[in-house]
Amino acid sequence: MDSLYTFIILMFAAALLVGIAQKIQIPYPIALVIGGTAIGFIPELHPIYFDPNLMIVVVLPPILYYASFGISFREFRSNWREIFSLALGLVFITTLVIGLIFKWIFPEFPWALAFAFGAIISPPDAIAVTAILKRFSMNSRLLTVLEGESLVNDASALVLYRLAITALLSGVFSLSDASFEFFKVVSGGVAVGLISGFIIQRFSRSYLDPVVGVVLSITIPYMTYILADSIGVSGVLAVVTNGLVGSQVILSHPAPSRRILGFLMWDIYSILLNCFVFILIGLHLKILISDMSTKDILLNVGYGILFTFVLIAIRMVWVYAKSSIQYVKTRMNPKSAKDTSEPLSEATIIGWSGMRGIVSLTAALALPLTLSNGMMLKGREEVIFITFVVILLTLLIPGLTIPSLIR
Numbered sequence: 001m002d003s004l005y006t007f008i009i010l011m012f013a014a015a016l017l018v019g020i021a022q023k024i025q026i027p028y029p030i031a032l033v034i035g036g037t038a039i040g041f042i043p044e045l046h047p048i049y050f051d052p053n054l055m056i057v058v059v060l061p062p063i064l065y066y067a068s069f070g071i072s073f074r075e076f077r078s079n080w081r082e083i084f085s086l087a088l089g090l091v092f093i094t095t096l097v098i099g100l101i102f103k104w105i106f107p108e109f110p111w112a113l114a115f116a117f118g119a120i121i122s123p124p125d126a127i128a129v130t131a132i133l134k135r136f137s138m139n140s141r142l143l144t145v146l147e148g149e150s151l152v153n154d155a156s157a158l159v160l161y162r163l164a165i166t167a168l169l170s171g172v173f174s175l176s177d178a179s180f181e182f183f184k185v186v187s188g189g190v191a192v193g194l195i196s197g198f199i200i201q202r203f204s205r206s207y208l209d210p211v212v213g214v215v216l217s218i219t220i221p222y223m224t225y226i227l228a229d230s231i232g233v234s235g236v237l238a239v240v241t242n243g244l245v246g247s248q249v250i251l252s253h254p255a256p257s258r259r260i261l262g263f264l265m266w267d268i269y270s271i272l273l274n275c276f277v278f279i280l281i282g283l284h285l286k287i288l289i290s291d292m293s294t295k296d297i298l299l300n301v302g303y304g305i306l307f308t309f310v311l312i313a314i315r316m317v318w319v320y321a322k323s324s325i326q327y328v329k330t331r332m333n334p335k336s337a338k339d340t341s342e343p344l345s346e347a348t349i350i351g352w353s354g355m356r357g358i359v360s361l362t363a364a365l366a367l368p369l370t371l372s373n374g375m376m377l378k379g380r381e382e383v384i385f386i387t388f389v390v391i392l393l394t395l396l397i398p399g400l401t402i403p404s405l406i407r
Contacts, residue, residue: 010283013039014275029125029357030395032274036282037392055366057225059273060158061239063358065221066266067151068243075144076244082145082322086350087152090318094122095160097314098307105303109379112168117383119161120364121311121390123153125357142346146353151240154359158236159185161363169372188233193241196224201246210258214265220246277358281365281388288381300382304389311354311394319351349406355399356391364388 014032021031076083098118103111162185163178200220204213224242225235289297323344364387367380 007279010039010279011272011275014279015271018271018275027355027395027399028271029274029278029355030399032278033281033388033392033395036278037285037388039279039282041282041286055277055362056158057222059277059362060154060236060359061221061225062218062266062269063273064151064154064236065224065239065243065246066270067147067154068240069247069263069266071144071147071151071244071247075140076148079141079145079148083148083152085322086145086149086318088156090315091119091122091153091156091160093318094311094314095119095157098122098310101307101310106379106382109382110168112164113377113379113383116161116164116168116367117387119157119164120383120387121307121356121360122160123157123356123359124150124354124394125359142349146350155189155234155237155240158359158363159189159234162234165368168377169368171372185232185234186237188231189228189235189237190241192228192231192233193224193238193243194245196227196238197242197245200224200242210261213258214261217246217262217266218269274358277361277365281361281384284365284384285388288385291381292385297385300385301389303382304386305393307386308390308393308397311356311390312352312398315354316351319347323347349402352398352402352405354394356387356394360387360391 014035017031017035018028021028095115095118098121099111099115102117103109103114106114159182163181166181167178200216200223204216208216220242221239224238228235228238292300364384367383368377369380370376
């Protein structure tokens with residue numbers, strides 16, 4: 001009962017933080033990550049215990065499902081090259097580079113954990129980015145590229161995360177097996193999302209009244225994820241694909257009340273999930289730090305700073321290099337080449353919009369406590385702590401400076 005009271009009080013405090021953040025016009029994940037940390041260190045707070053294996057199942061499906069509803073499908077198709085360049089190419093490169101650096105810093109930890117960490121912090125957060133950019137008169141193409149990237153790269157990063165965790169638990173890694181597994185989970189996840197999306201969304205549109213349809217929509221991402229995961233394919237990609245299908249269905253829904261109720265309810269649910277995760281990490285950090293010496297804390301903070309600037313550098317180099325290559329191609333063959341390169345100002349905004357958030361936090365908390373042989377997973381605490389530092393710094397540095405950069 002004490003834990004329940006603690007949870008209710010903390011959720012109340014988190015909701016107040018969201019309101020304050022909106023009042024002073026900063027992205028509410030920034031307020032939650034700072035406030036959650038401070039709240040976690042209040043004396044006499046009862047700990048809240050949770051199963052880390054349930055974090056991804058409980059939190060990520062609805063977050064990704066709702067994020068897919070904010071994207072213009074027409075503009076998504078028009079800008080798919082830019083989106084997939086960031087969401088696939090940049091994610092792979094970031095995971096590789098971060099994994100190599102992590103292994104260099106912590107040679108005693110397994111390679112699989114190093115690349116799992118790379119996959120954890122590689123995807124930017126859609127909520128933090130769009131909360132800032134939508135306050136300005138940004139062109140819809142730029143918003144679509146950033147929202148589409150955040151949606152697809154969450155899926156691609158979590159597929160890599162799943163492969164790394166599988167290798168970590170089994171202790172065996174084969175490149176050929178991993179490549180086949182990657183193709184299977186990706187294609188299977190997309191297929192499950194398409195099929196379930198068309199069936200469920202069409203049924204909901206045709207036979208359910210607005211209120212019941214909205215209630216059903218809460219269960220759709222969970223059912224889609226469970227179905228895909230039960231047959232061994234990517235539940236994350238299935239949810240994202242289902243959401244893209246559903247976004248087209250709901251836009252053509254004949255009842256305006258369905259659209260109004262749906263978006264209002266999902267806004268509320270998304271905020272509640274963010275409050276839940278950031279409050280948990282605040283409480284969890286207190287436990288982590290209590291087990292660390294002052295030297296270890298300072299070292300891990302330093303590593304978090306290092307990884308933050310590596311992430312920023314990789315993203316800026318990737319964006320500018322891609323824009324430069326496209327610019328050269330267009331100028332060398334102006335008649336046949338389609339000018340899809342971003343202006344320097346847009347490339348700079350895209351490069352600086354690399355805030356990490358709830359997806360990275362949830363994936364870090366979902367790391368297994370033990371290996372398949374029953375031994376404790378060494379390095380789990382370091383990964384969670386460094387991930388939190390990276391999230392905090394990427395929210396504060398790019399998050400608080402990008403409005404001035406846009407102006």
